[in-house]
Amino acid sequence: MSKNHFSKITGIIFLTFSLFSFIPKHAIHLSITEMDFEVKGEKTEIQISHKIFIDDLEKALRKNYEIAFEKNKPNLSTKTQHKEIDRYIYDYLKKVVDLKINSQKTEINYIGLEFEDDVIWVYGIIEKPTSAEEKESIFIKNMILMDLFNDQRNMLYLTKEKNKKFLNFTNDERTETILF
Numbered sequence: 001m002s003k004n005h006f007s008k009i010t011g012i013i014f015l016t017f018s019l020f021s022f023i024p025k026h027a028i029h030l031s032i033t034e035m036d037f038e039v040k041g042e043k044t045e046i047q048i049s050h051k052i053f054i055d056d057l058e059k060a061l062r063k064n065y066e067i068a069f070e071k072n073k074p075n076l077s078t079k080t081q082h083k084e085i086d087r088y089i090y091d092y093l094k095k096v097v098d099l100k101i102n103s104q105k106t107e108i109n110y111i112g113l114e115f116e117d118d119v120i121w122v123y124g125i126i127e128k129p130t131s132a133e134e135k136e137s138i139f140i141k142n143m144i145l146m147d148l149f150n151d152q153r154n155m156l157y158l159t160k161e162k163n164k165k166f167l168n169f170t171n172d173e174r175t176e177t178i179l180f
Contacts, residue, residue: 028151028153029053029056029145029148029149029151029152029153030053030152030153030154030155031050031051031052031053031142031144031145031152031153031154031155032050032051032154032155032156032157033048033049033050033051033097033142033144033154033155033156033157034047034048034049034051034156034157034159035047035048035156035157035158035159036159036160037158037159037160037161039130039161040130041130042129042130043127043128043129043130044127044128044129044130044131045125045126045127046099046106046125046126046127046128047123047124047125048108048123048124048125048126049121049122049123049124050093050097050121050122050124050144051119051120051121052119052120052122052144052145053118053119053120054076054115054118054119054120055118056145056148056149057076057089057092057120057145058076059148060092060145060147060148061085061088061089061092063147063148064092064095064147065088065091065092067085067088076115076120086110086113089110089113089120089122090110090122093108093110093122093124093144094108094110096141096142096143096144096145096146096147097140097141097142097143097144098139098140098141099126099138099139099140099141100138100139101128101131101136101137101138101139102131102133102136102137103137103139104128106126106128107126108124108125108126109124109125109126109127110122110123110124111123111124111125135179135180136179136180137177137178137179138158138177138178138179138180139175139176139177140156140167140169140175140176140177140178141174141175142154142156142167142169142174142175143169143174146171146174150171151171152170152171153168153169153170154168154169154170155167155168155169156168156169158178158180160180163180165178165180
């Protein structure tokens with residue numbers, strides 16, 4: 001291979017990597033929520049998991065609680081994170097996620113956080129009496145990060161016994177009521 005040909009290939013590779021370095025960290029604004037209904041005799045446990053990009057959640061916390069993070073440096077998942085960050089995250093999610101089952105408001109008890117690369121998993125649980133009805137009316141409001149991004153999408157996966165349901169929330173469609 002000639003020296004000139006090698007220089008051209010190196011230049012193309014360098015240019016390609018340079019261009020990709022200017023692309024935002026993630027161009028999509030998306031959260032994923034999973035809700036698993038587990039019937040345990042007379043009570044039903046609803047296990048909830050939210051998966052949210054850390055940098056977007058930091059922006060939401062900055063906006064809603066005026067928390068001082070180092071600007072443009074994700075640090076939620078570092079040892080320098082705010083001392084009461086769990087409380088702020090849980091409070092934020094309680095404001096933007098709402099769940100009613102058979103018209104009864106339910107309270108999500110948030111129980112933990114887990115960091116994975118550039119996302120955070122937030123775990124919650126709801127305990128309620130098991131319904132005698134085969135299907136229940138479920139009202140869901142999911143507005144995670146919608147106050148920040150017009151193109152925000154929040155996907156929700158419901159699982160109850162062998163039934164599965166997928167819901168997609170946008171700024172135009174923030175709530176859903178389903179029989180499940």
